[in-house]
Amino acid sequence: MVADADFSDYLQARWPLLVAALEREGVASAEARLAVAEVLVANRRGWRRLVDEESVDVHVWRALRERTGLPDQPGSTPPVTTVGVDPTRPVDRPEPWLEQAEALRRSRRWRDVWRYLLGLVAAALVVAALVWWGSRPDVREETNPLPVPWYAGEELHLAEVVVELRDVDSFVAFGDGAAVRLEDGEVIEVDGGGDVSALADPPQDLLFPPSLPDYLPFGRYTYVVQGTVLPDGGRAFVLDSRRGDRNNSLQIPASSHRVLVLCEPDGSCREAEGGIPAEGFRLR
Structure with a gap:
């Protein structure tokens, strides 16, 4: 390609001049060679456009001074010398330095990609945290x-x-x-402090509710609405005074009344003080 040929011609003609010019400005030899290689490699892909639209020497010299930390000299070009007159010009070939510059460029590109990906991950975590924070349940201290x-x-x-x-x-x-x-099937854990988290291995009683515990001393309460086993081995029941069979085949009369009964492991039972704490009370 014409652009490749133009780049190769420029490289061969300007490589020693550019390196020597940087060295005369106080840039170390290896640093000067690598800087020239990196600037040329960075511009190789757009070389044709650079040749058409700008003064190549001005552009390259400005980029070299910027890369090596030299003061800017707008519009300046590297001083022209002759190989036979200037013994400071390098005699080594540019190809090894170009290869090193290419390797560094690839390394930086991958580093930038990783930084971008890590930034996306960090942003996603921040968004997730904000969503969680905005949707986390309200918690208040209150003794049960x-x-x-x-x-x-x-x-x-x-x-x-x-x-x-x-x-x-x-x-x-x-x-x-x-x-x-939850009603959508999600299973969560709510710890004693009110913190909510996903629960991958839920207890079997949650997935497969056991049958209601037996309750014998019904008295005037004839229907077990809910029942559960307490941590100490006792039992808790929500009882209803409705009339009818225990399969809930009849509607609840308007006069029905519900109570919470707590039974000790030895079978002794008592009605909870204050009765049902709230409308819609559930033990499960």
Whole structure:
């Protein structure tokens, strides 16, 4: 190609002159050679346009002075000398220095790519953190009056905190908090401090709810609405005073009443003080 031929001609004609000119400005020999090689390599792809649109010597000399930290001299060109007169001109060939410049250029390009990718990853993490921060549930400190997690009014009540949590399908006690399955199928863990995280290995009771614990002393409460086992081996029940069979085949009468009953491991039971803490109360 014409551009390649022009570049090769310029390289052979100007290589010794450019190196010698930098050395006369106080640039070390190896640094001068590498600087010339890097500037020429950087301009090789657009050489044809450079030849057509600018003074090549002015452009190259300006780039060399900038790369080596020399003061700018607008419009200047390297001083012209003759090989036979100037003994400071290099006699080594430019090709090894061009190869080194190419290698450095590739290395910098890959480094820039990695920096760009790392920047994208960092930006994605920041966005994810902002999304999480904006969507994280509200948490407030409040002592649970019951010995078991419960849910009502889009709030999950743990031992020491209340966590605002919408679209809860089911939940069970898990560690010092609860394992929760949302209506969209996502499973999360809410720890005792209210922090929420994904839960890859949920407890079996959450995925496959066991049958309701038995409750025998019904008295005037004839229907077990919900039941769960307490951490100490006791049991908690939500009972309803509705009339009808225990398969919930009848609608709840307007006069029905619900209570929370806590049973000790020995079977003794008592009605929780204050009754049901909130409308829509759930044990699971």
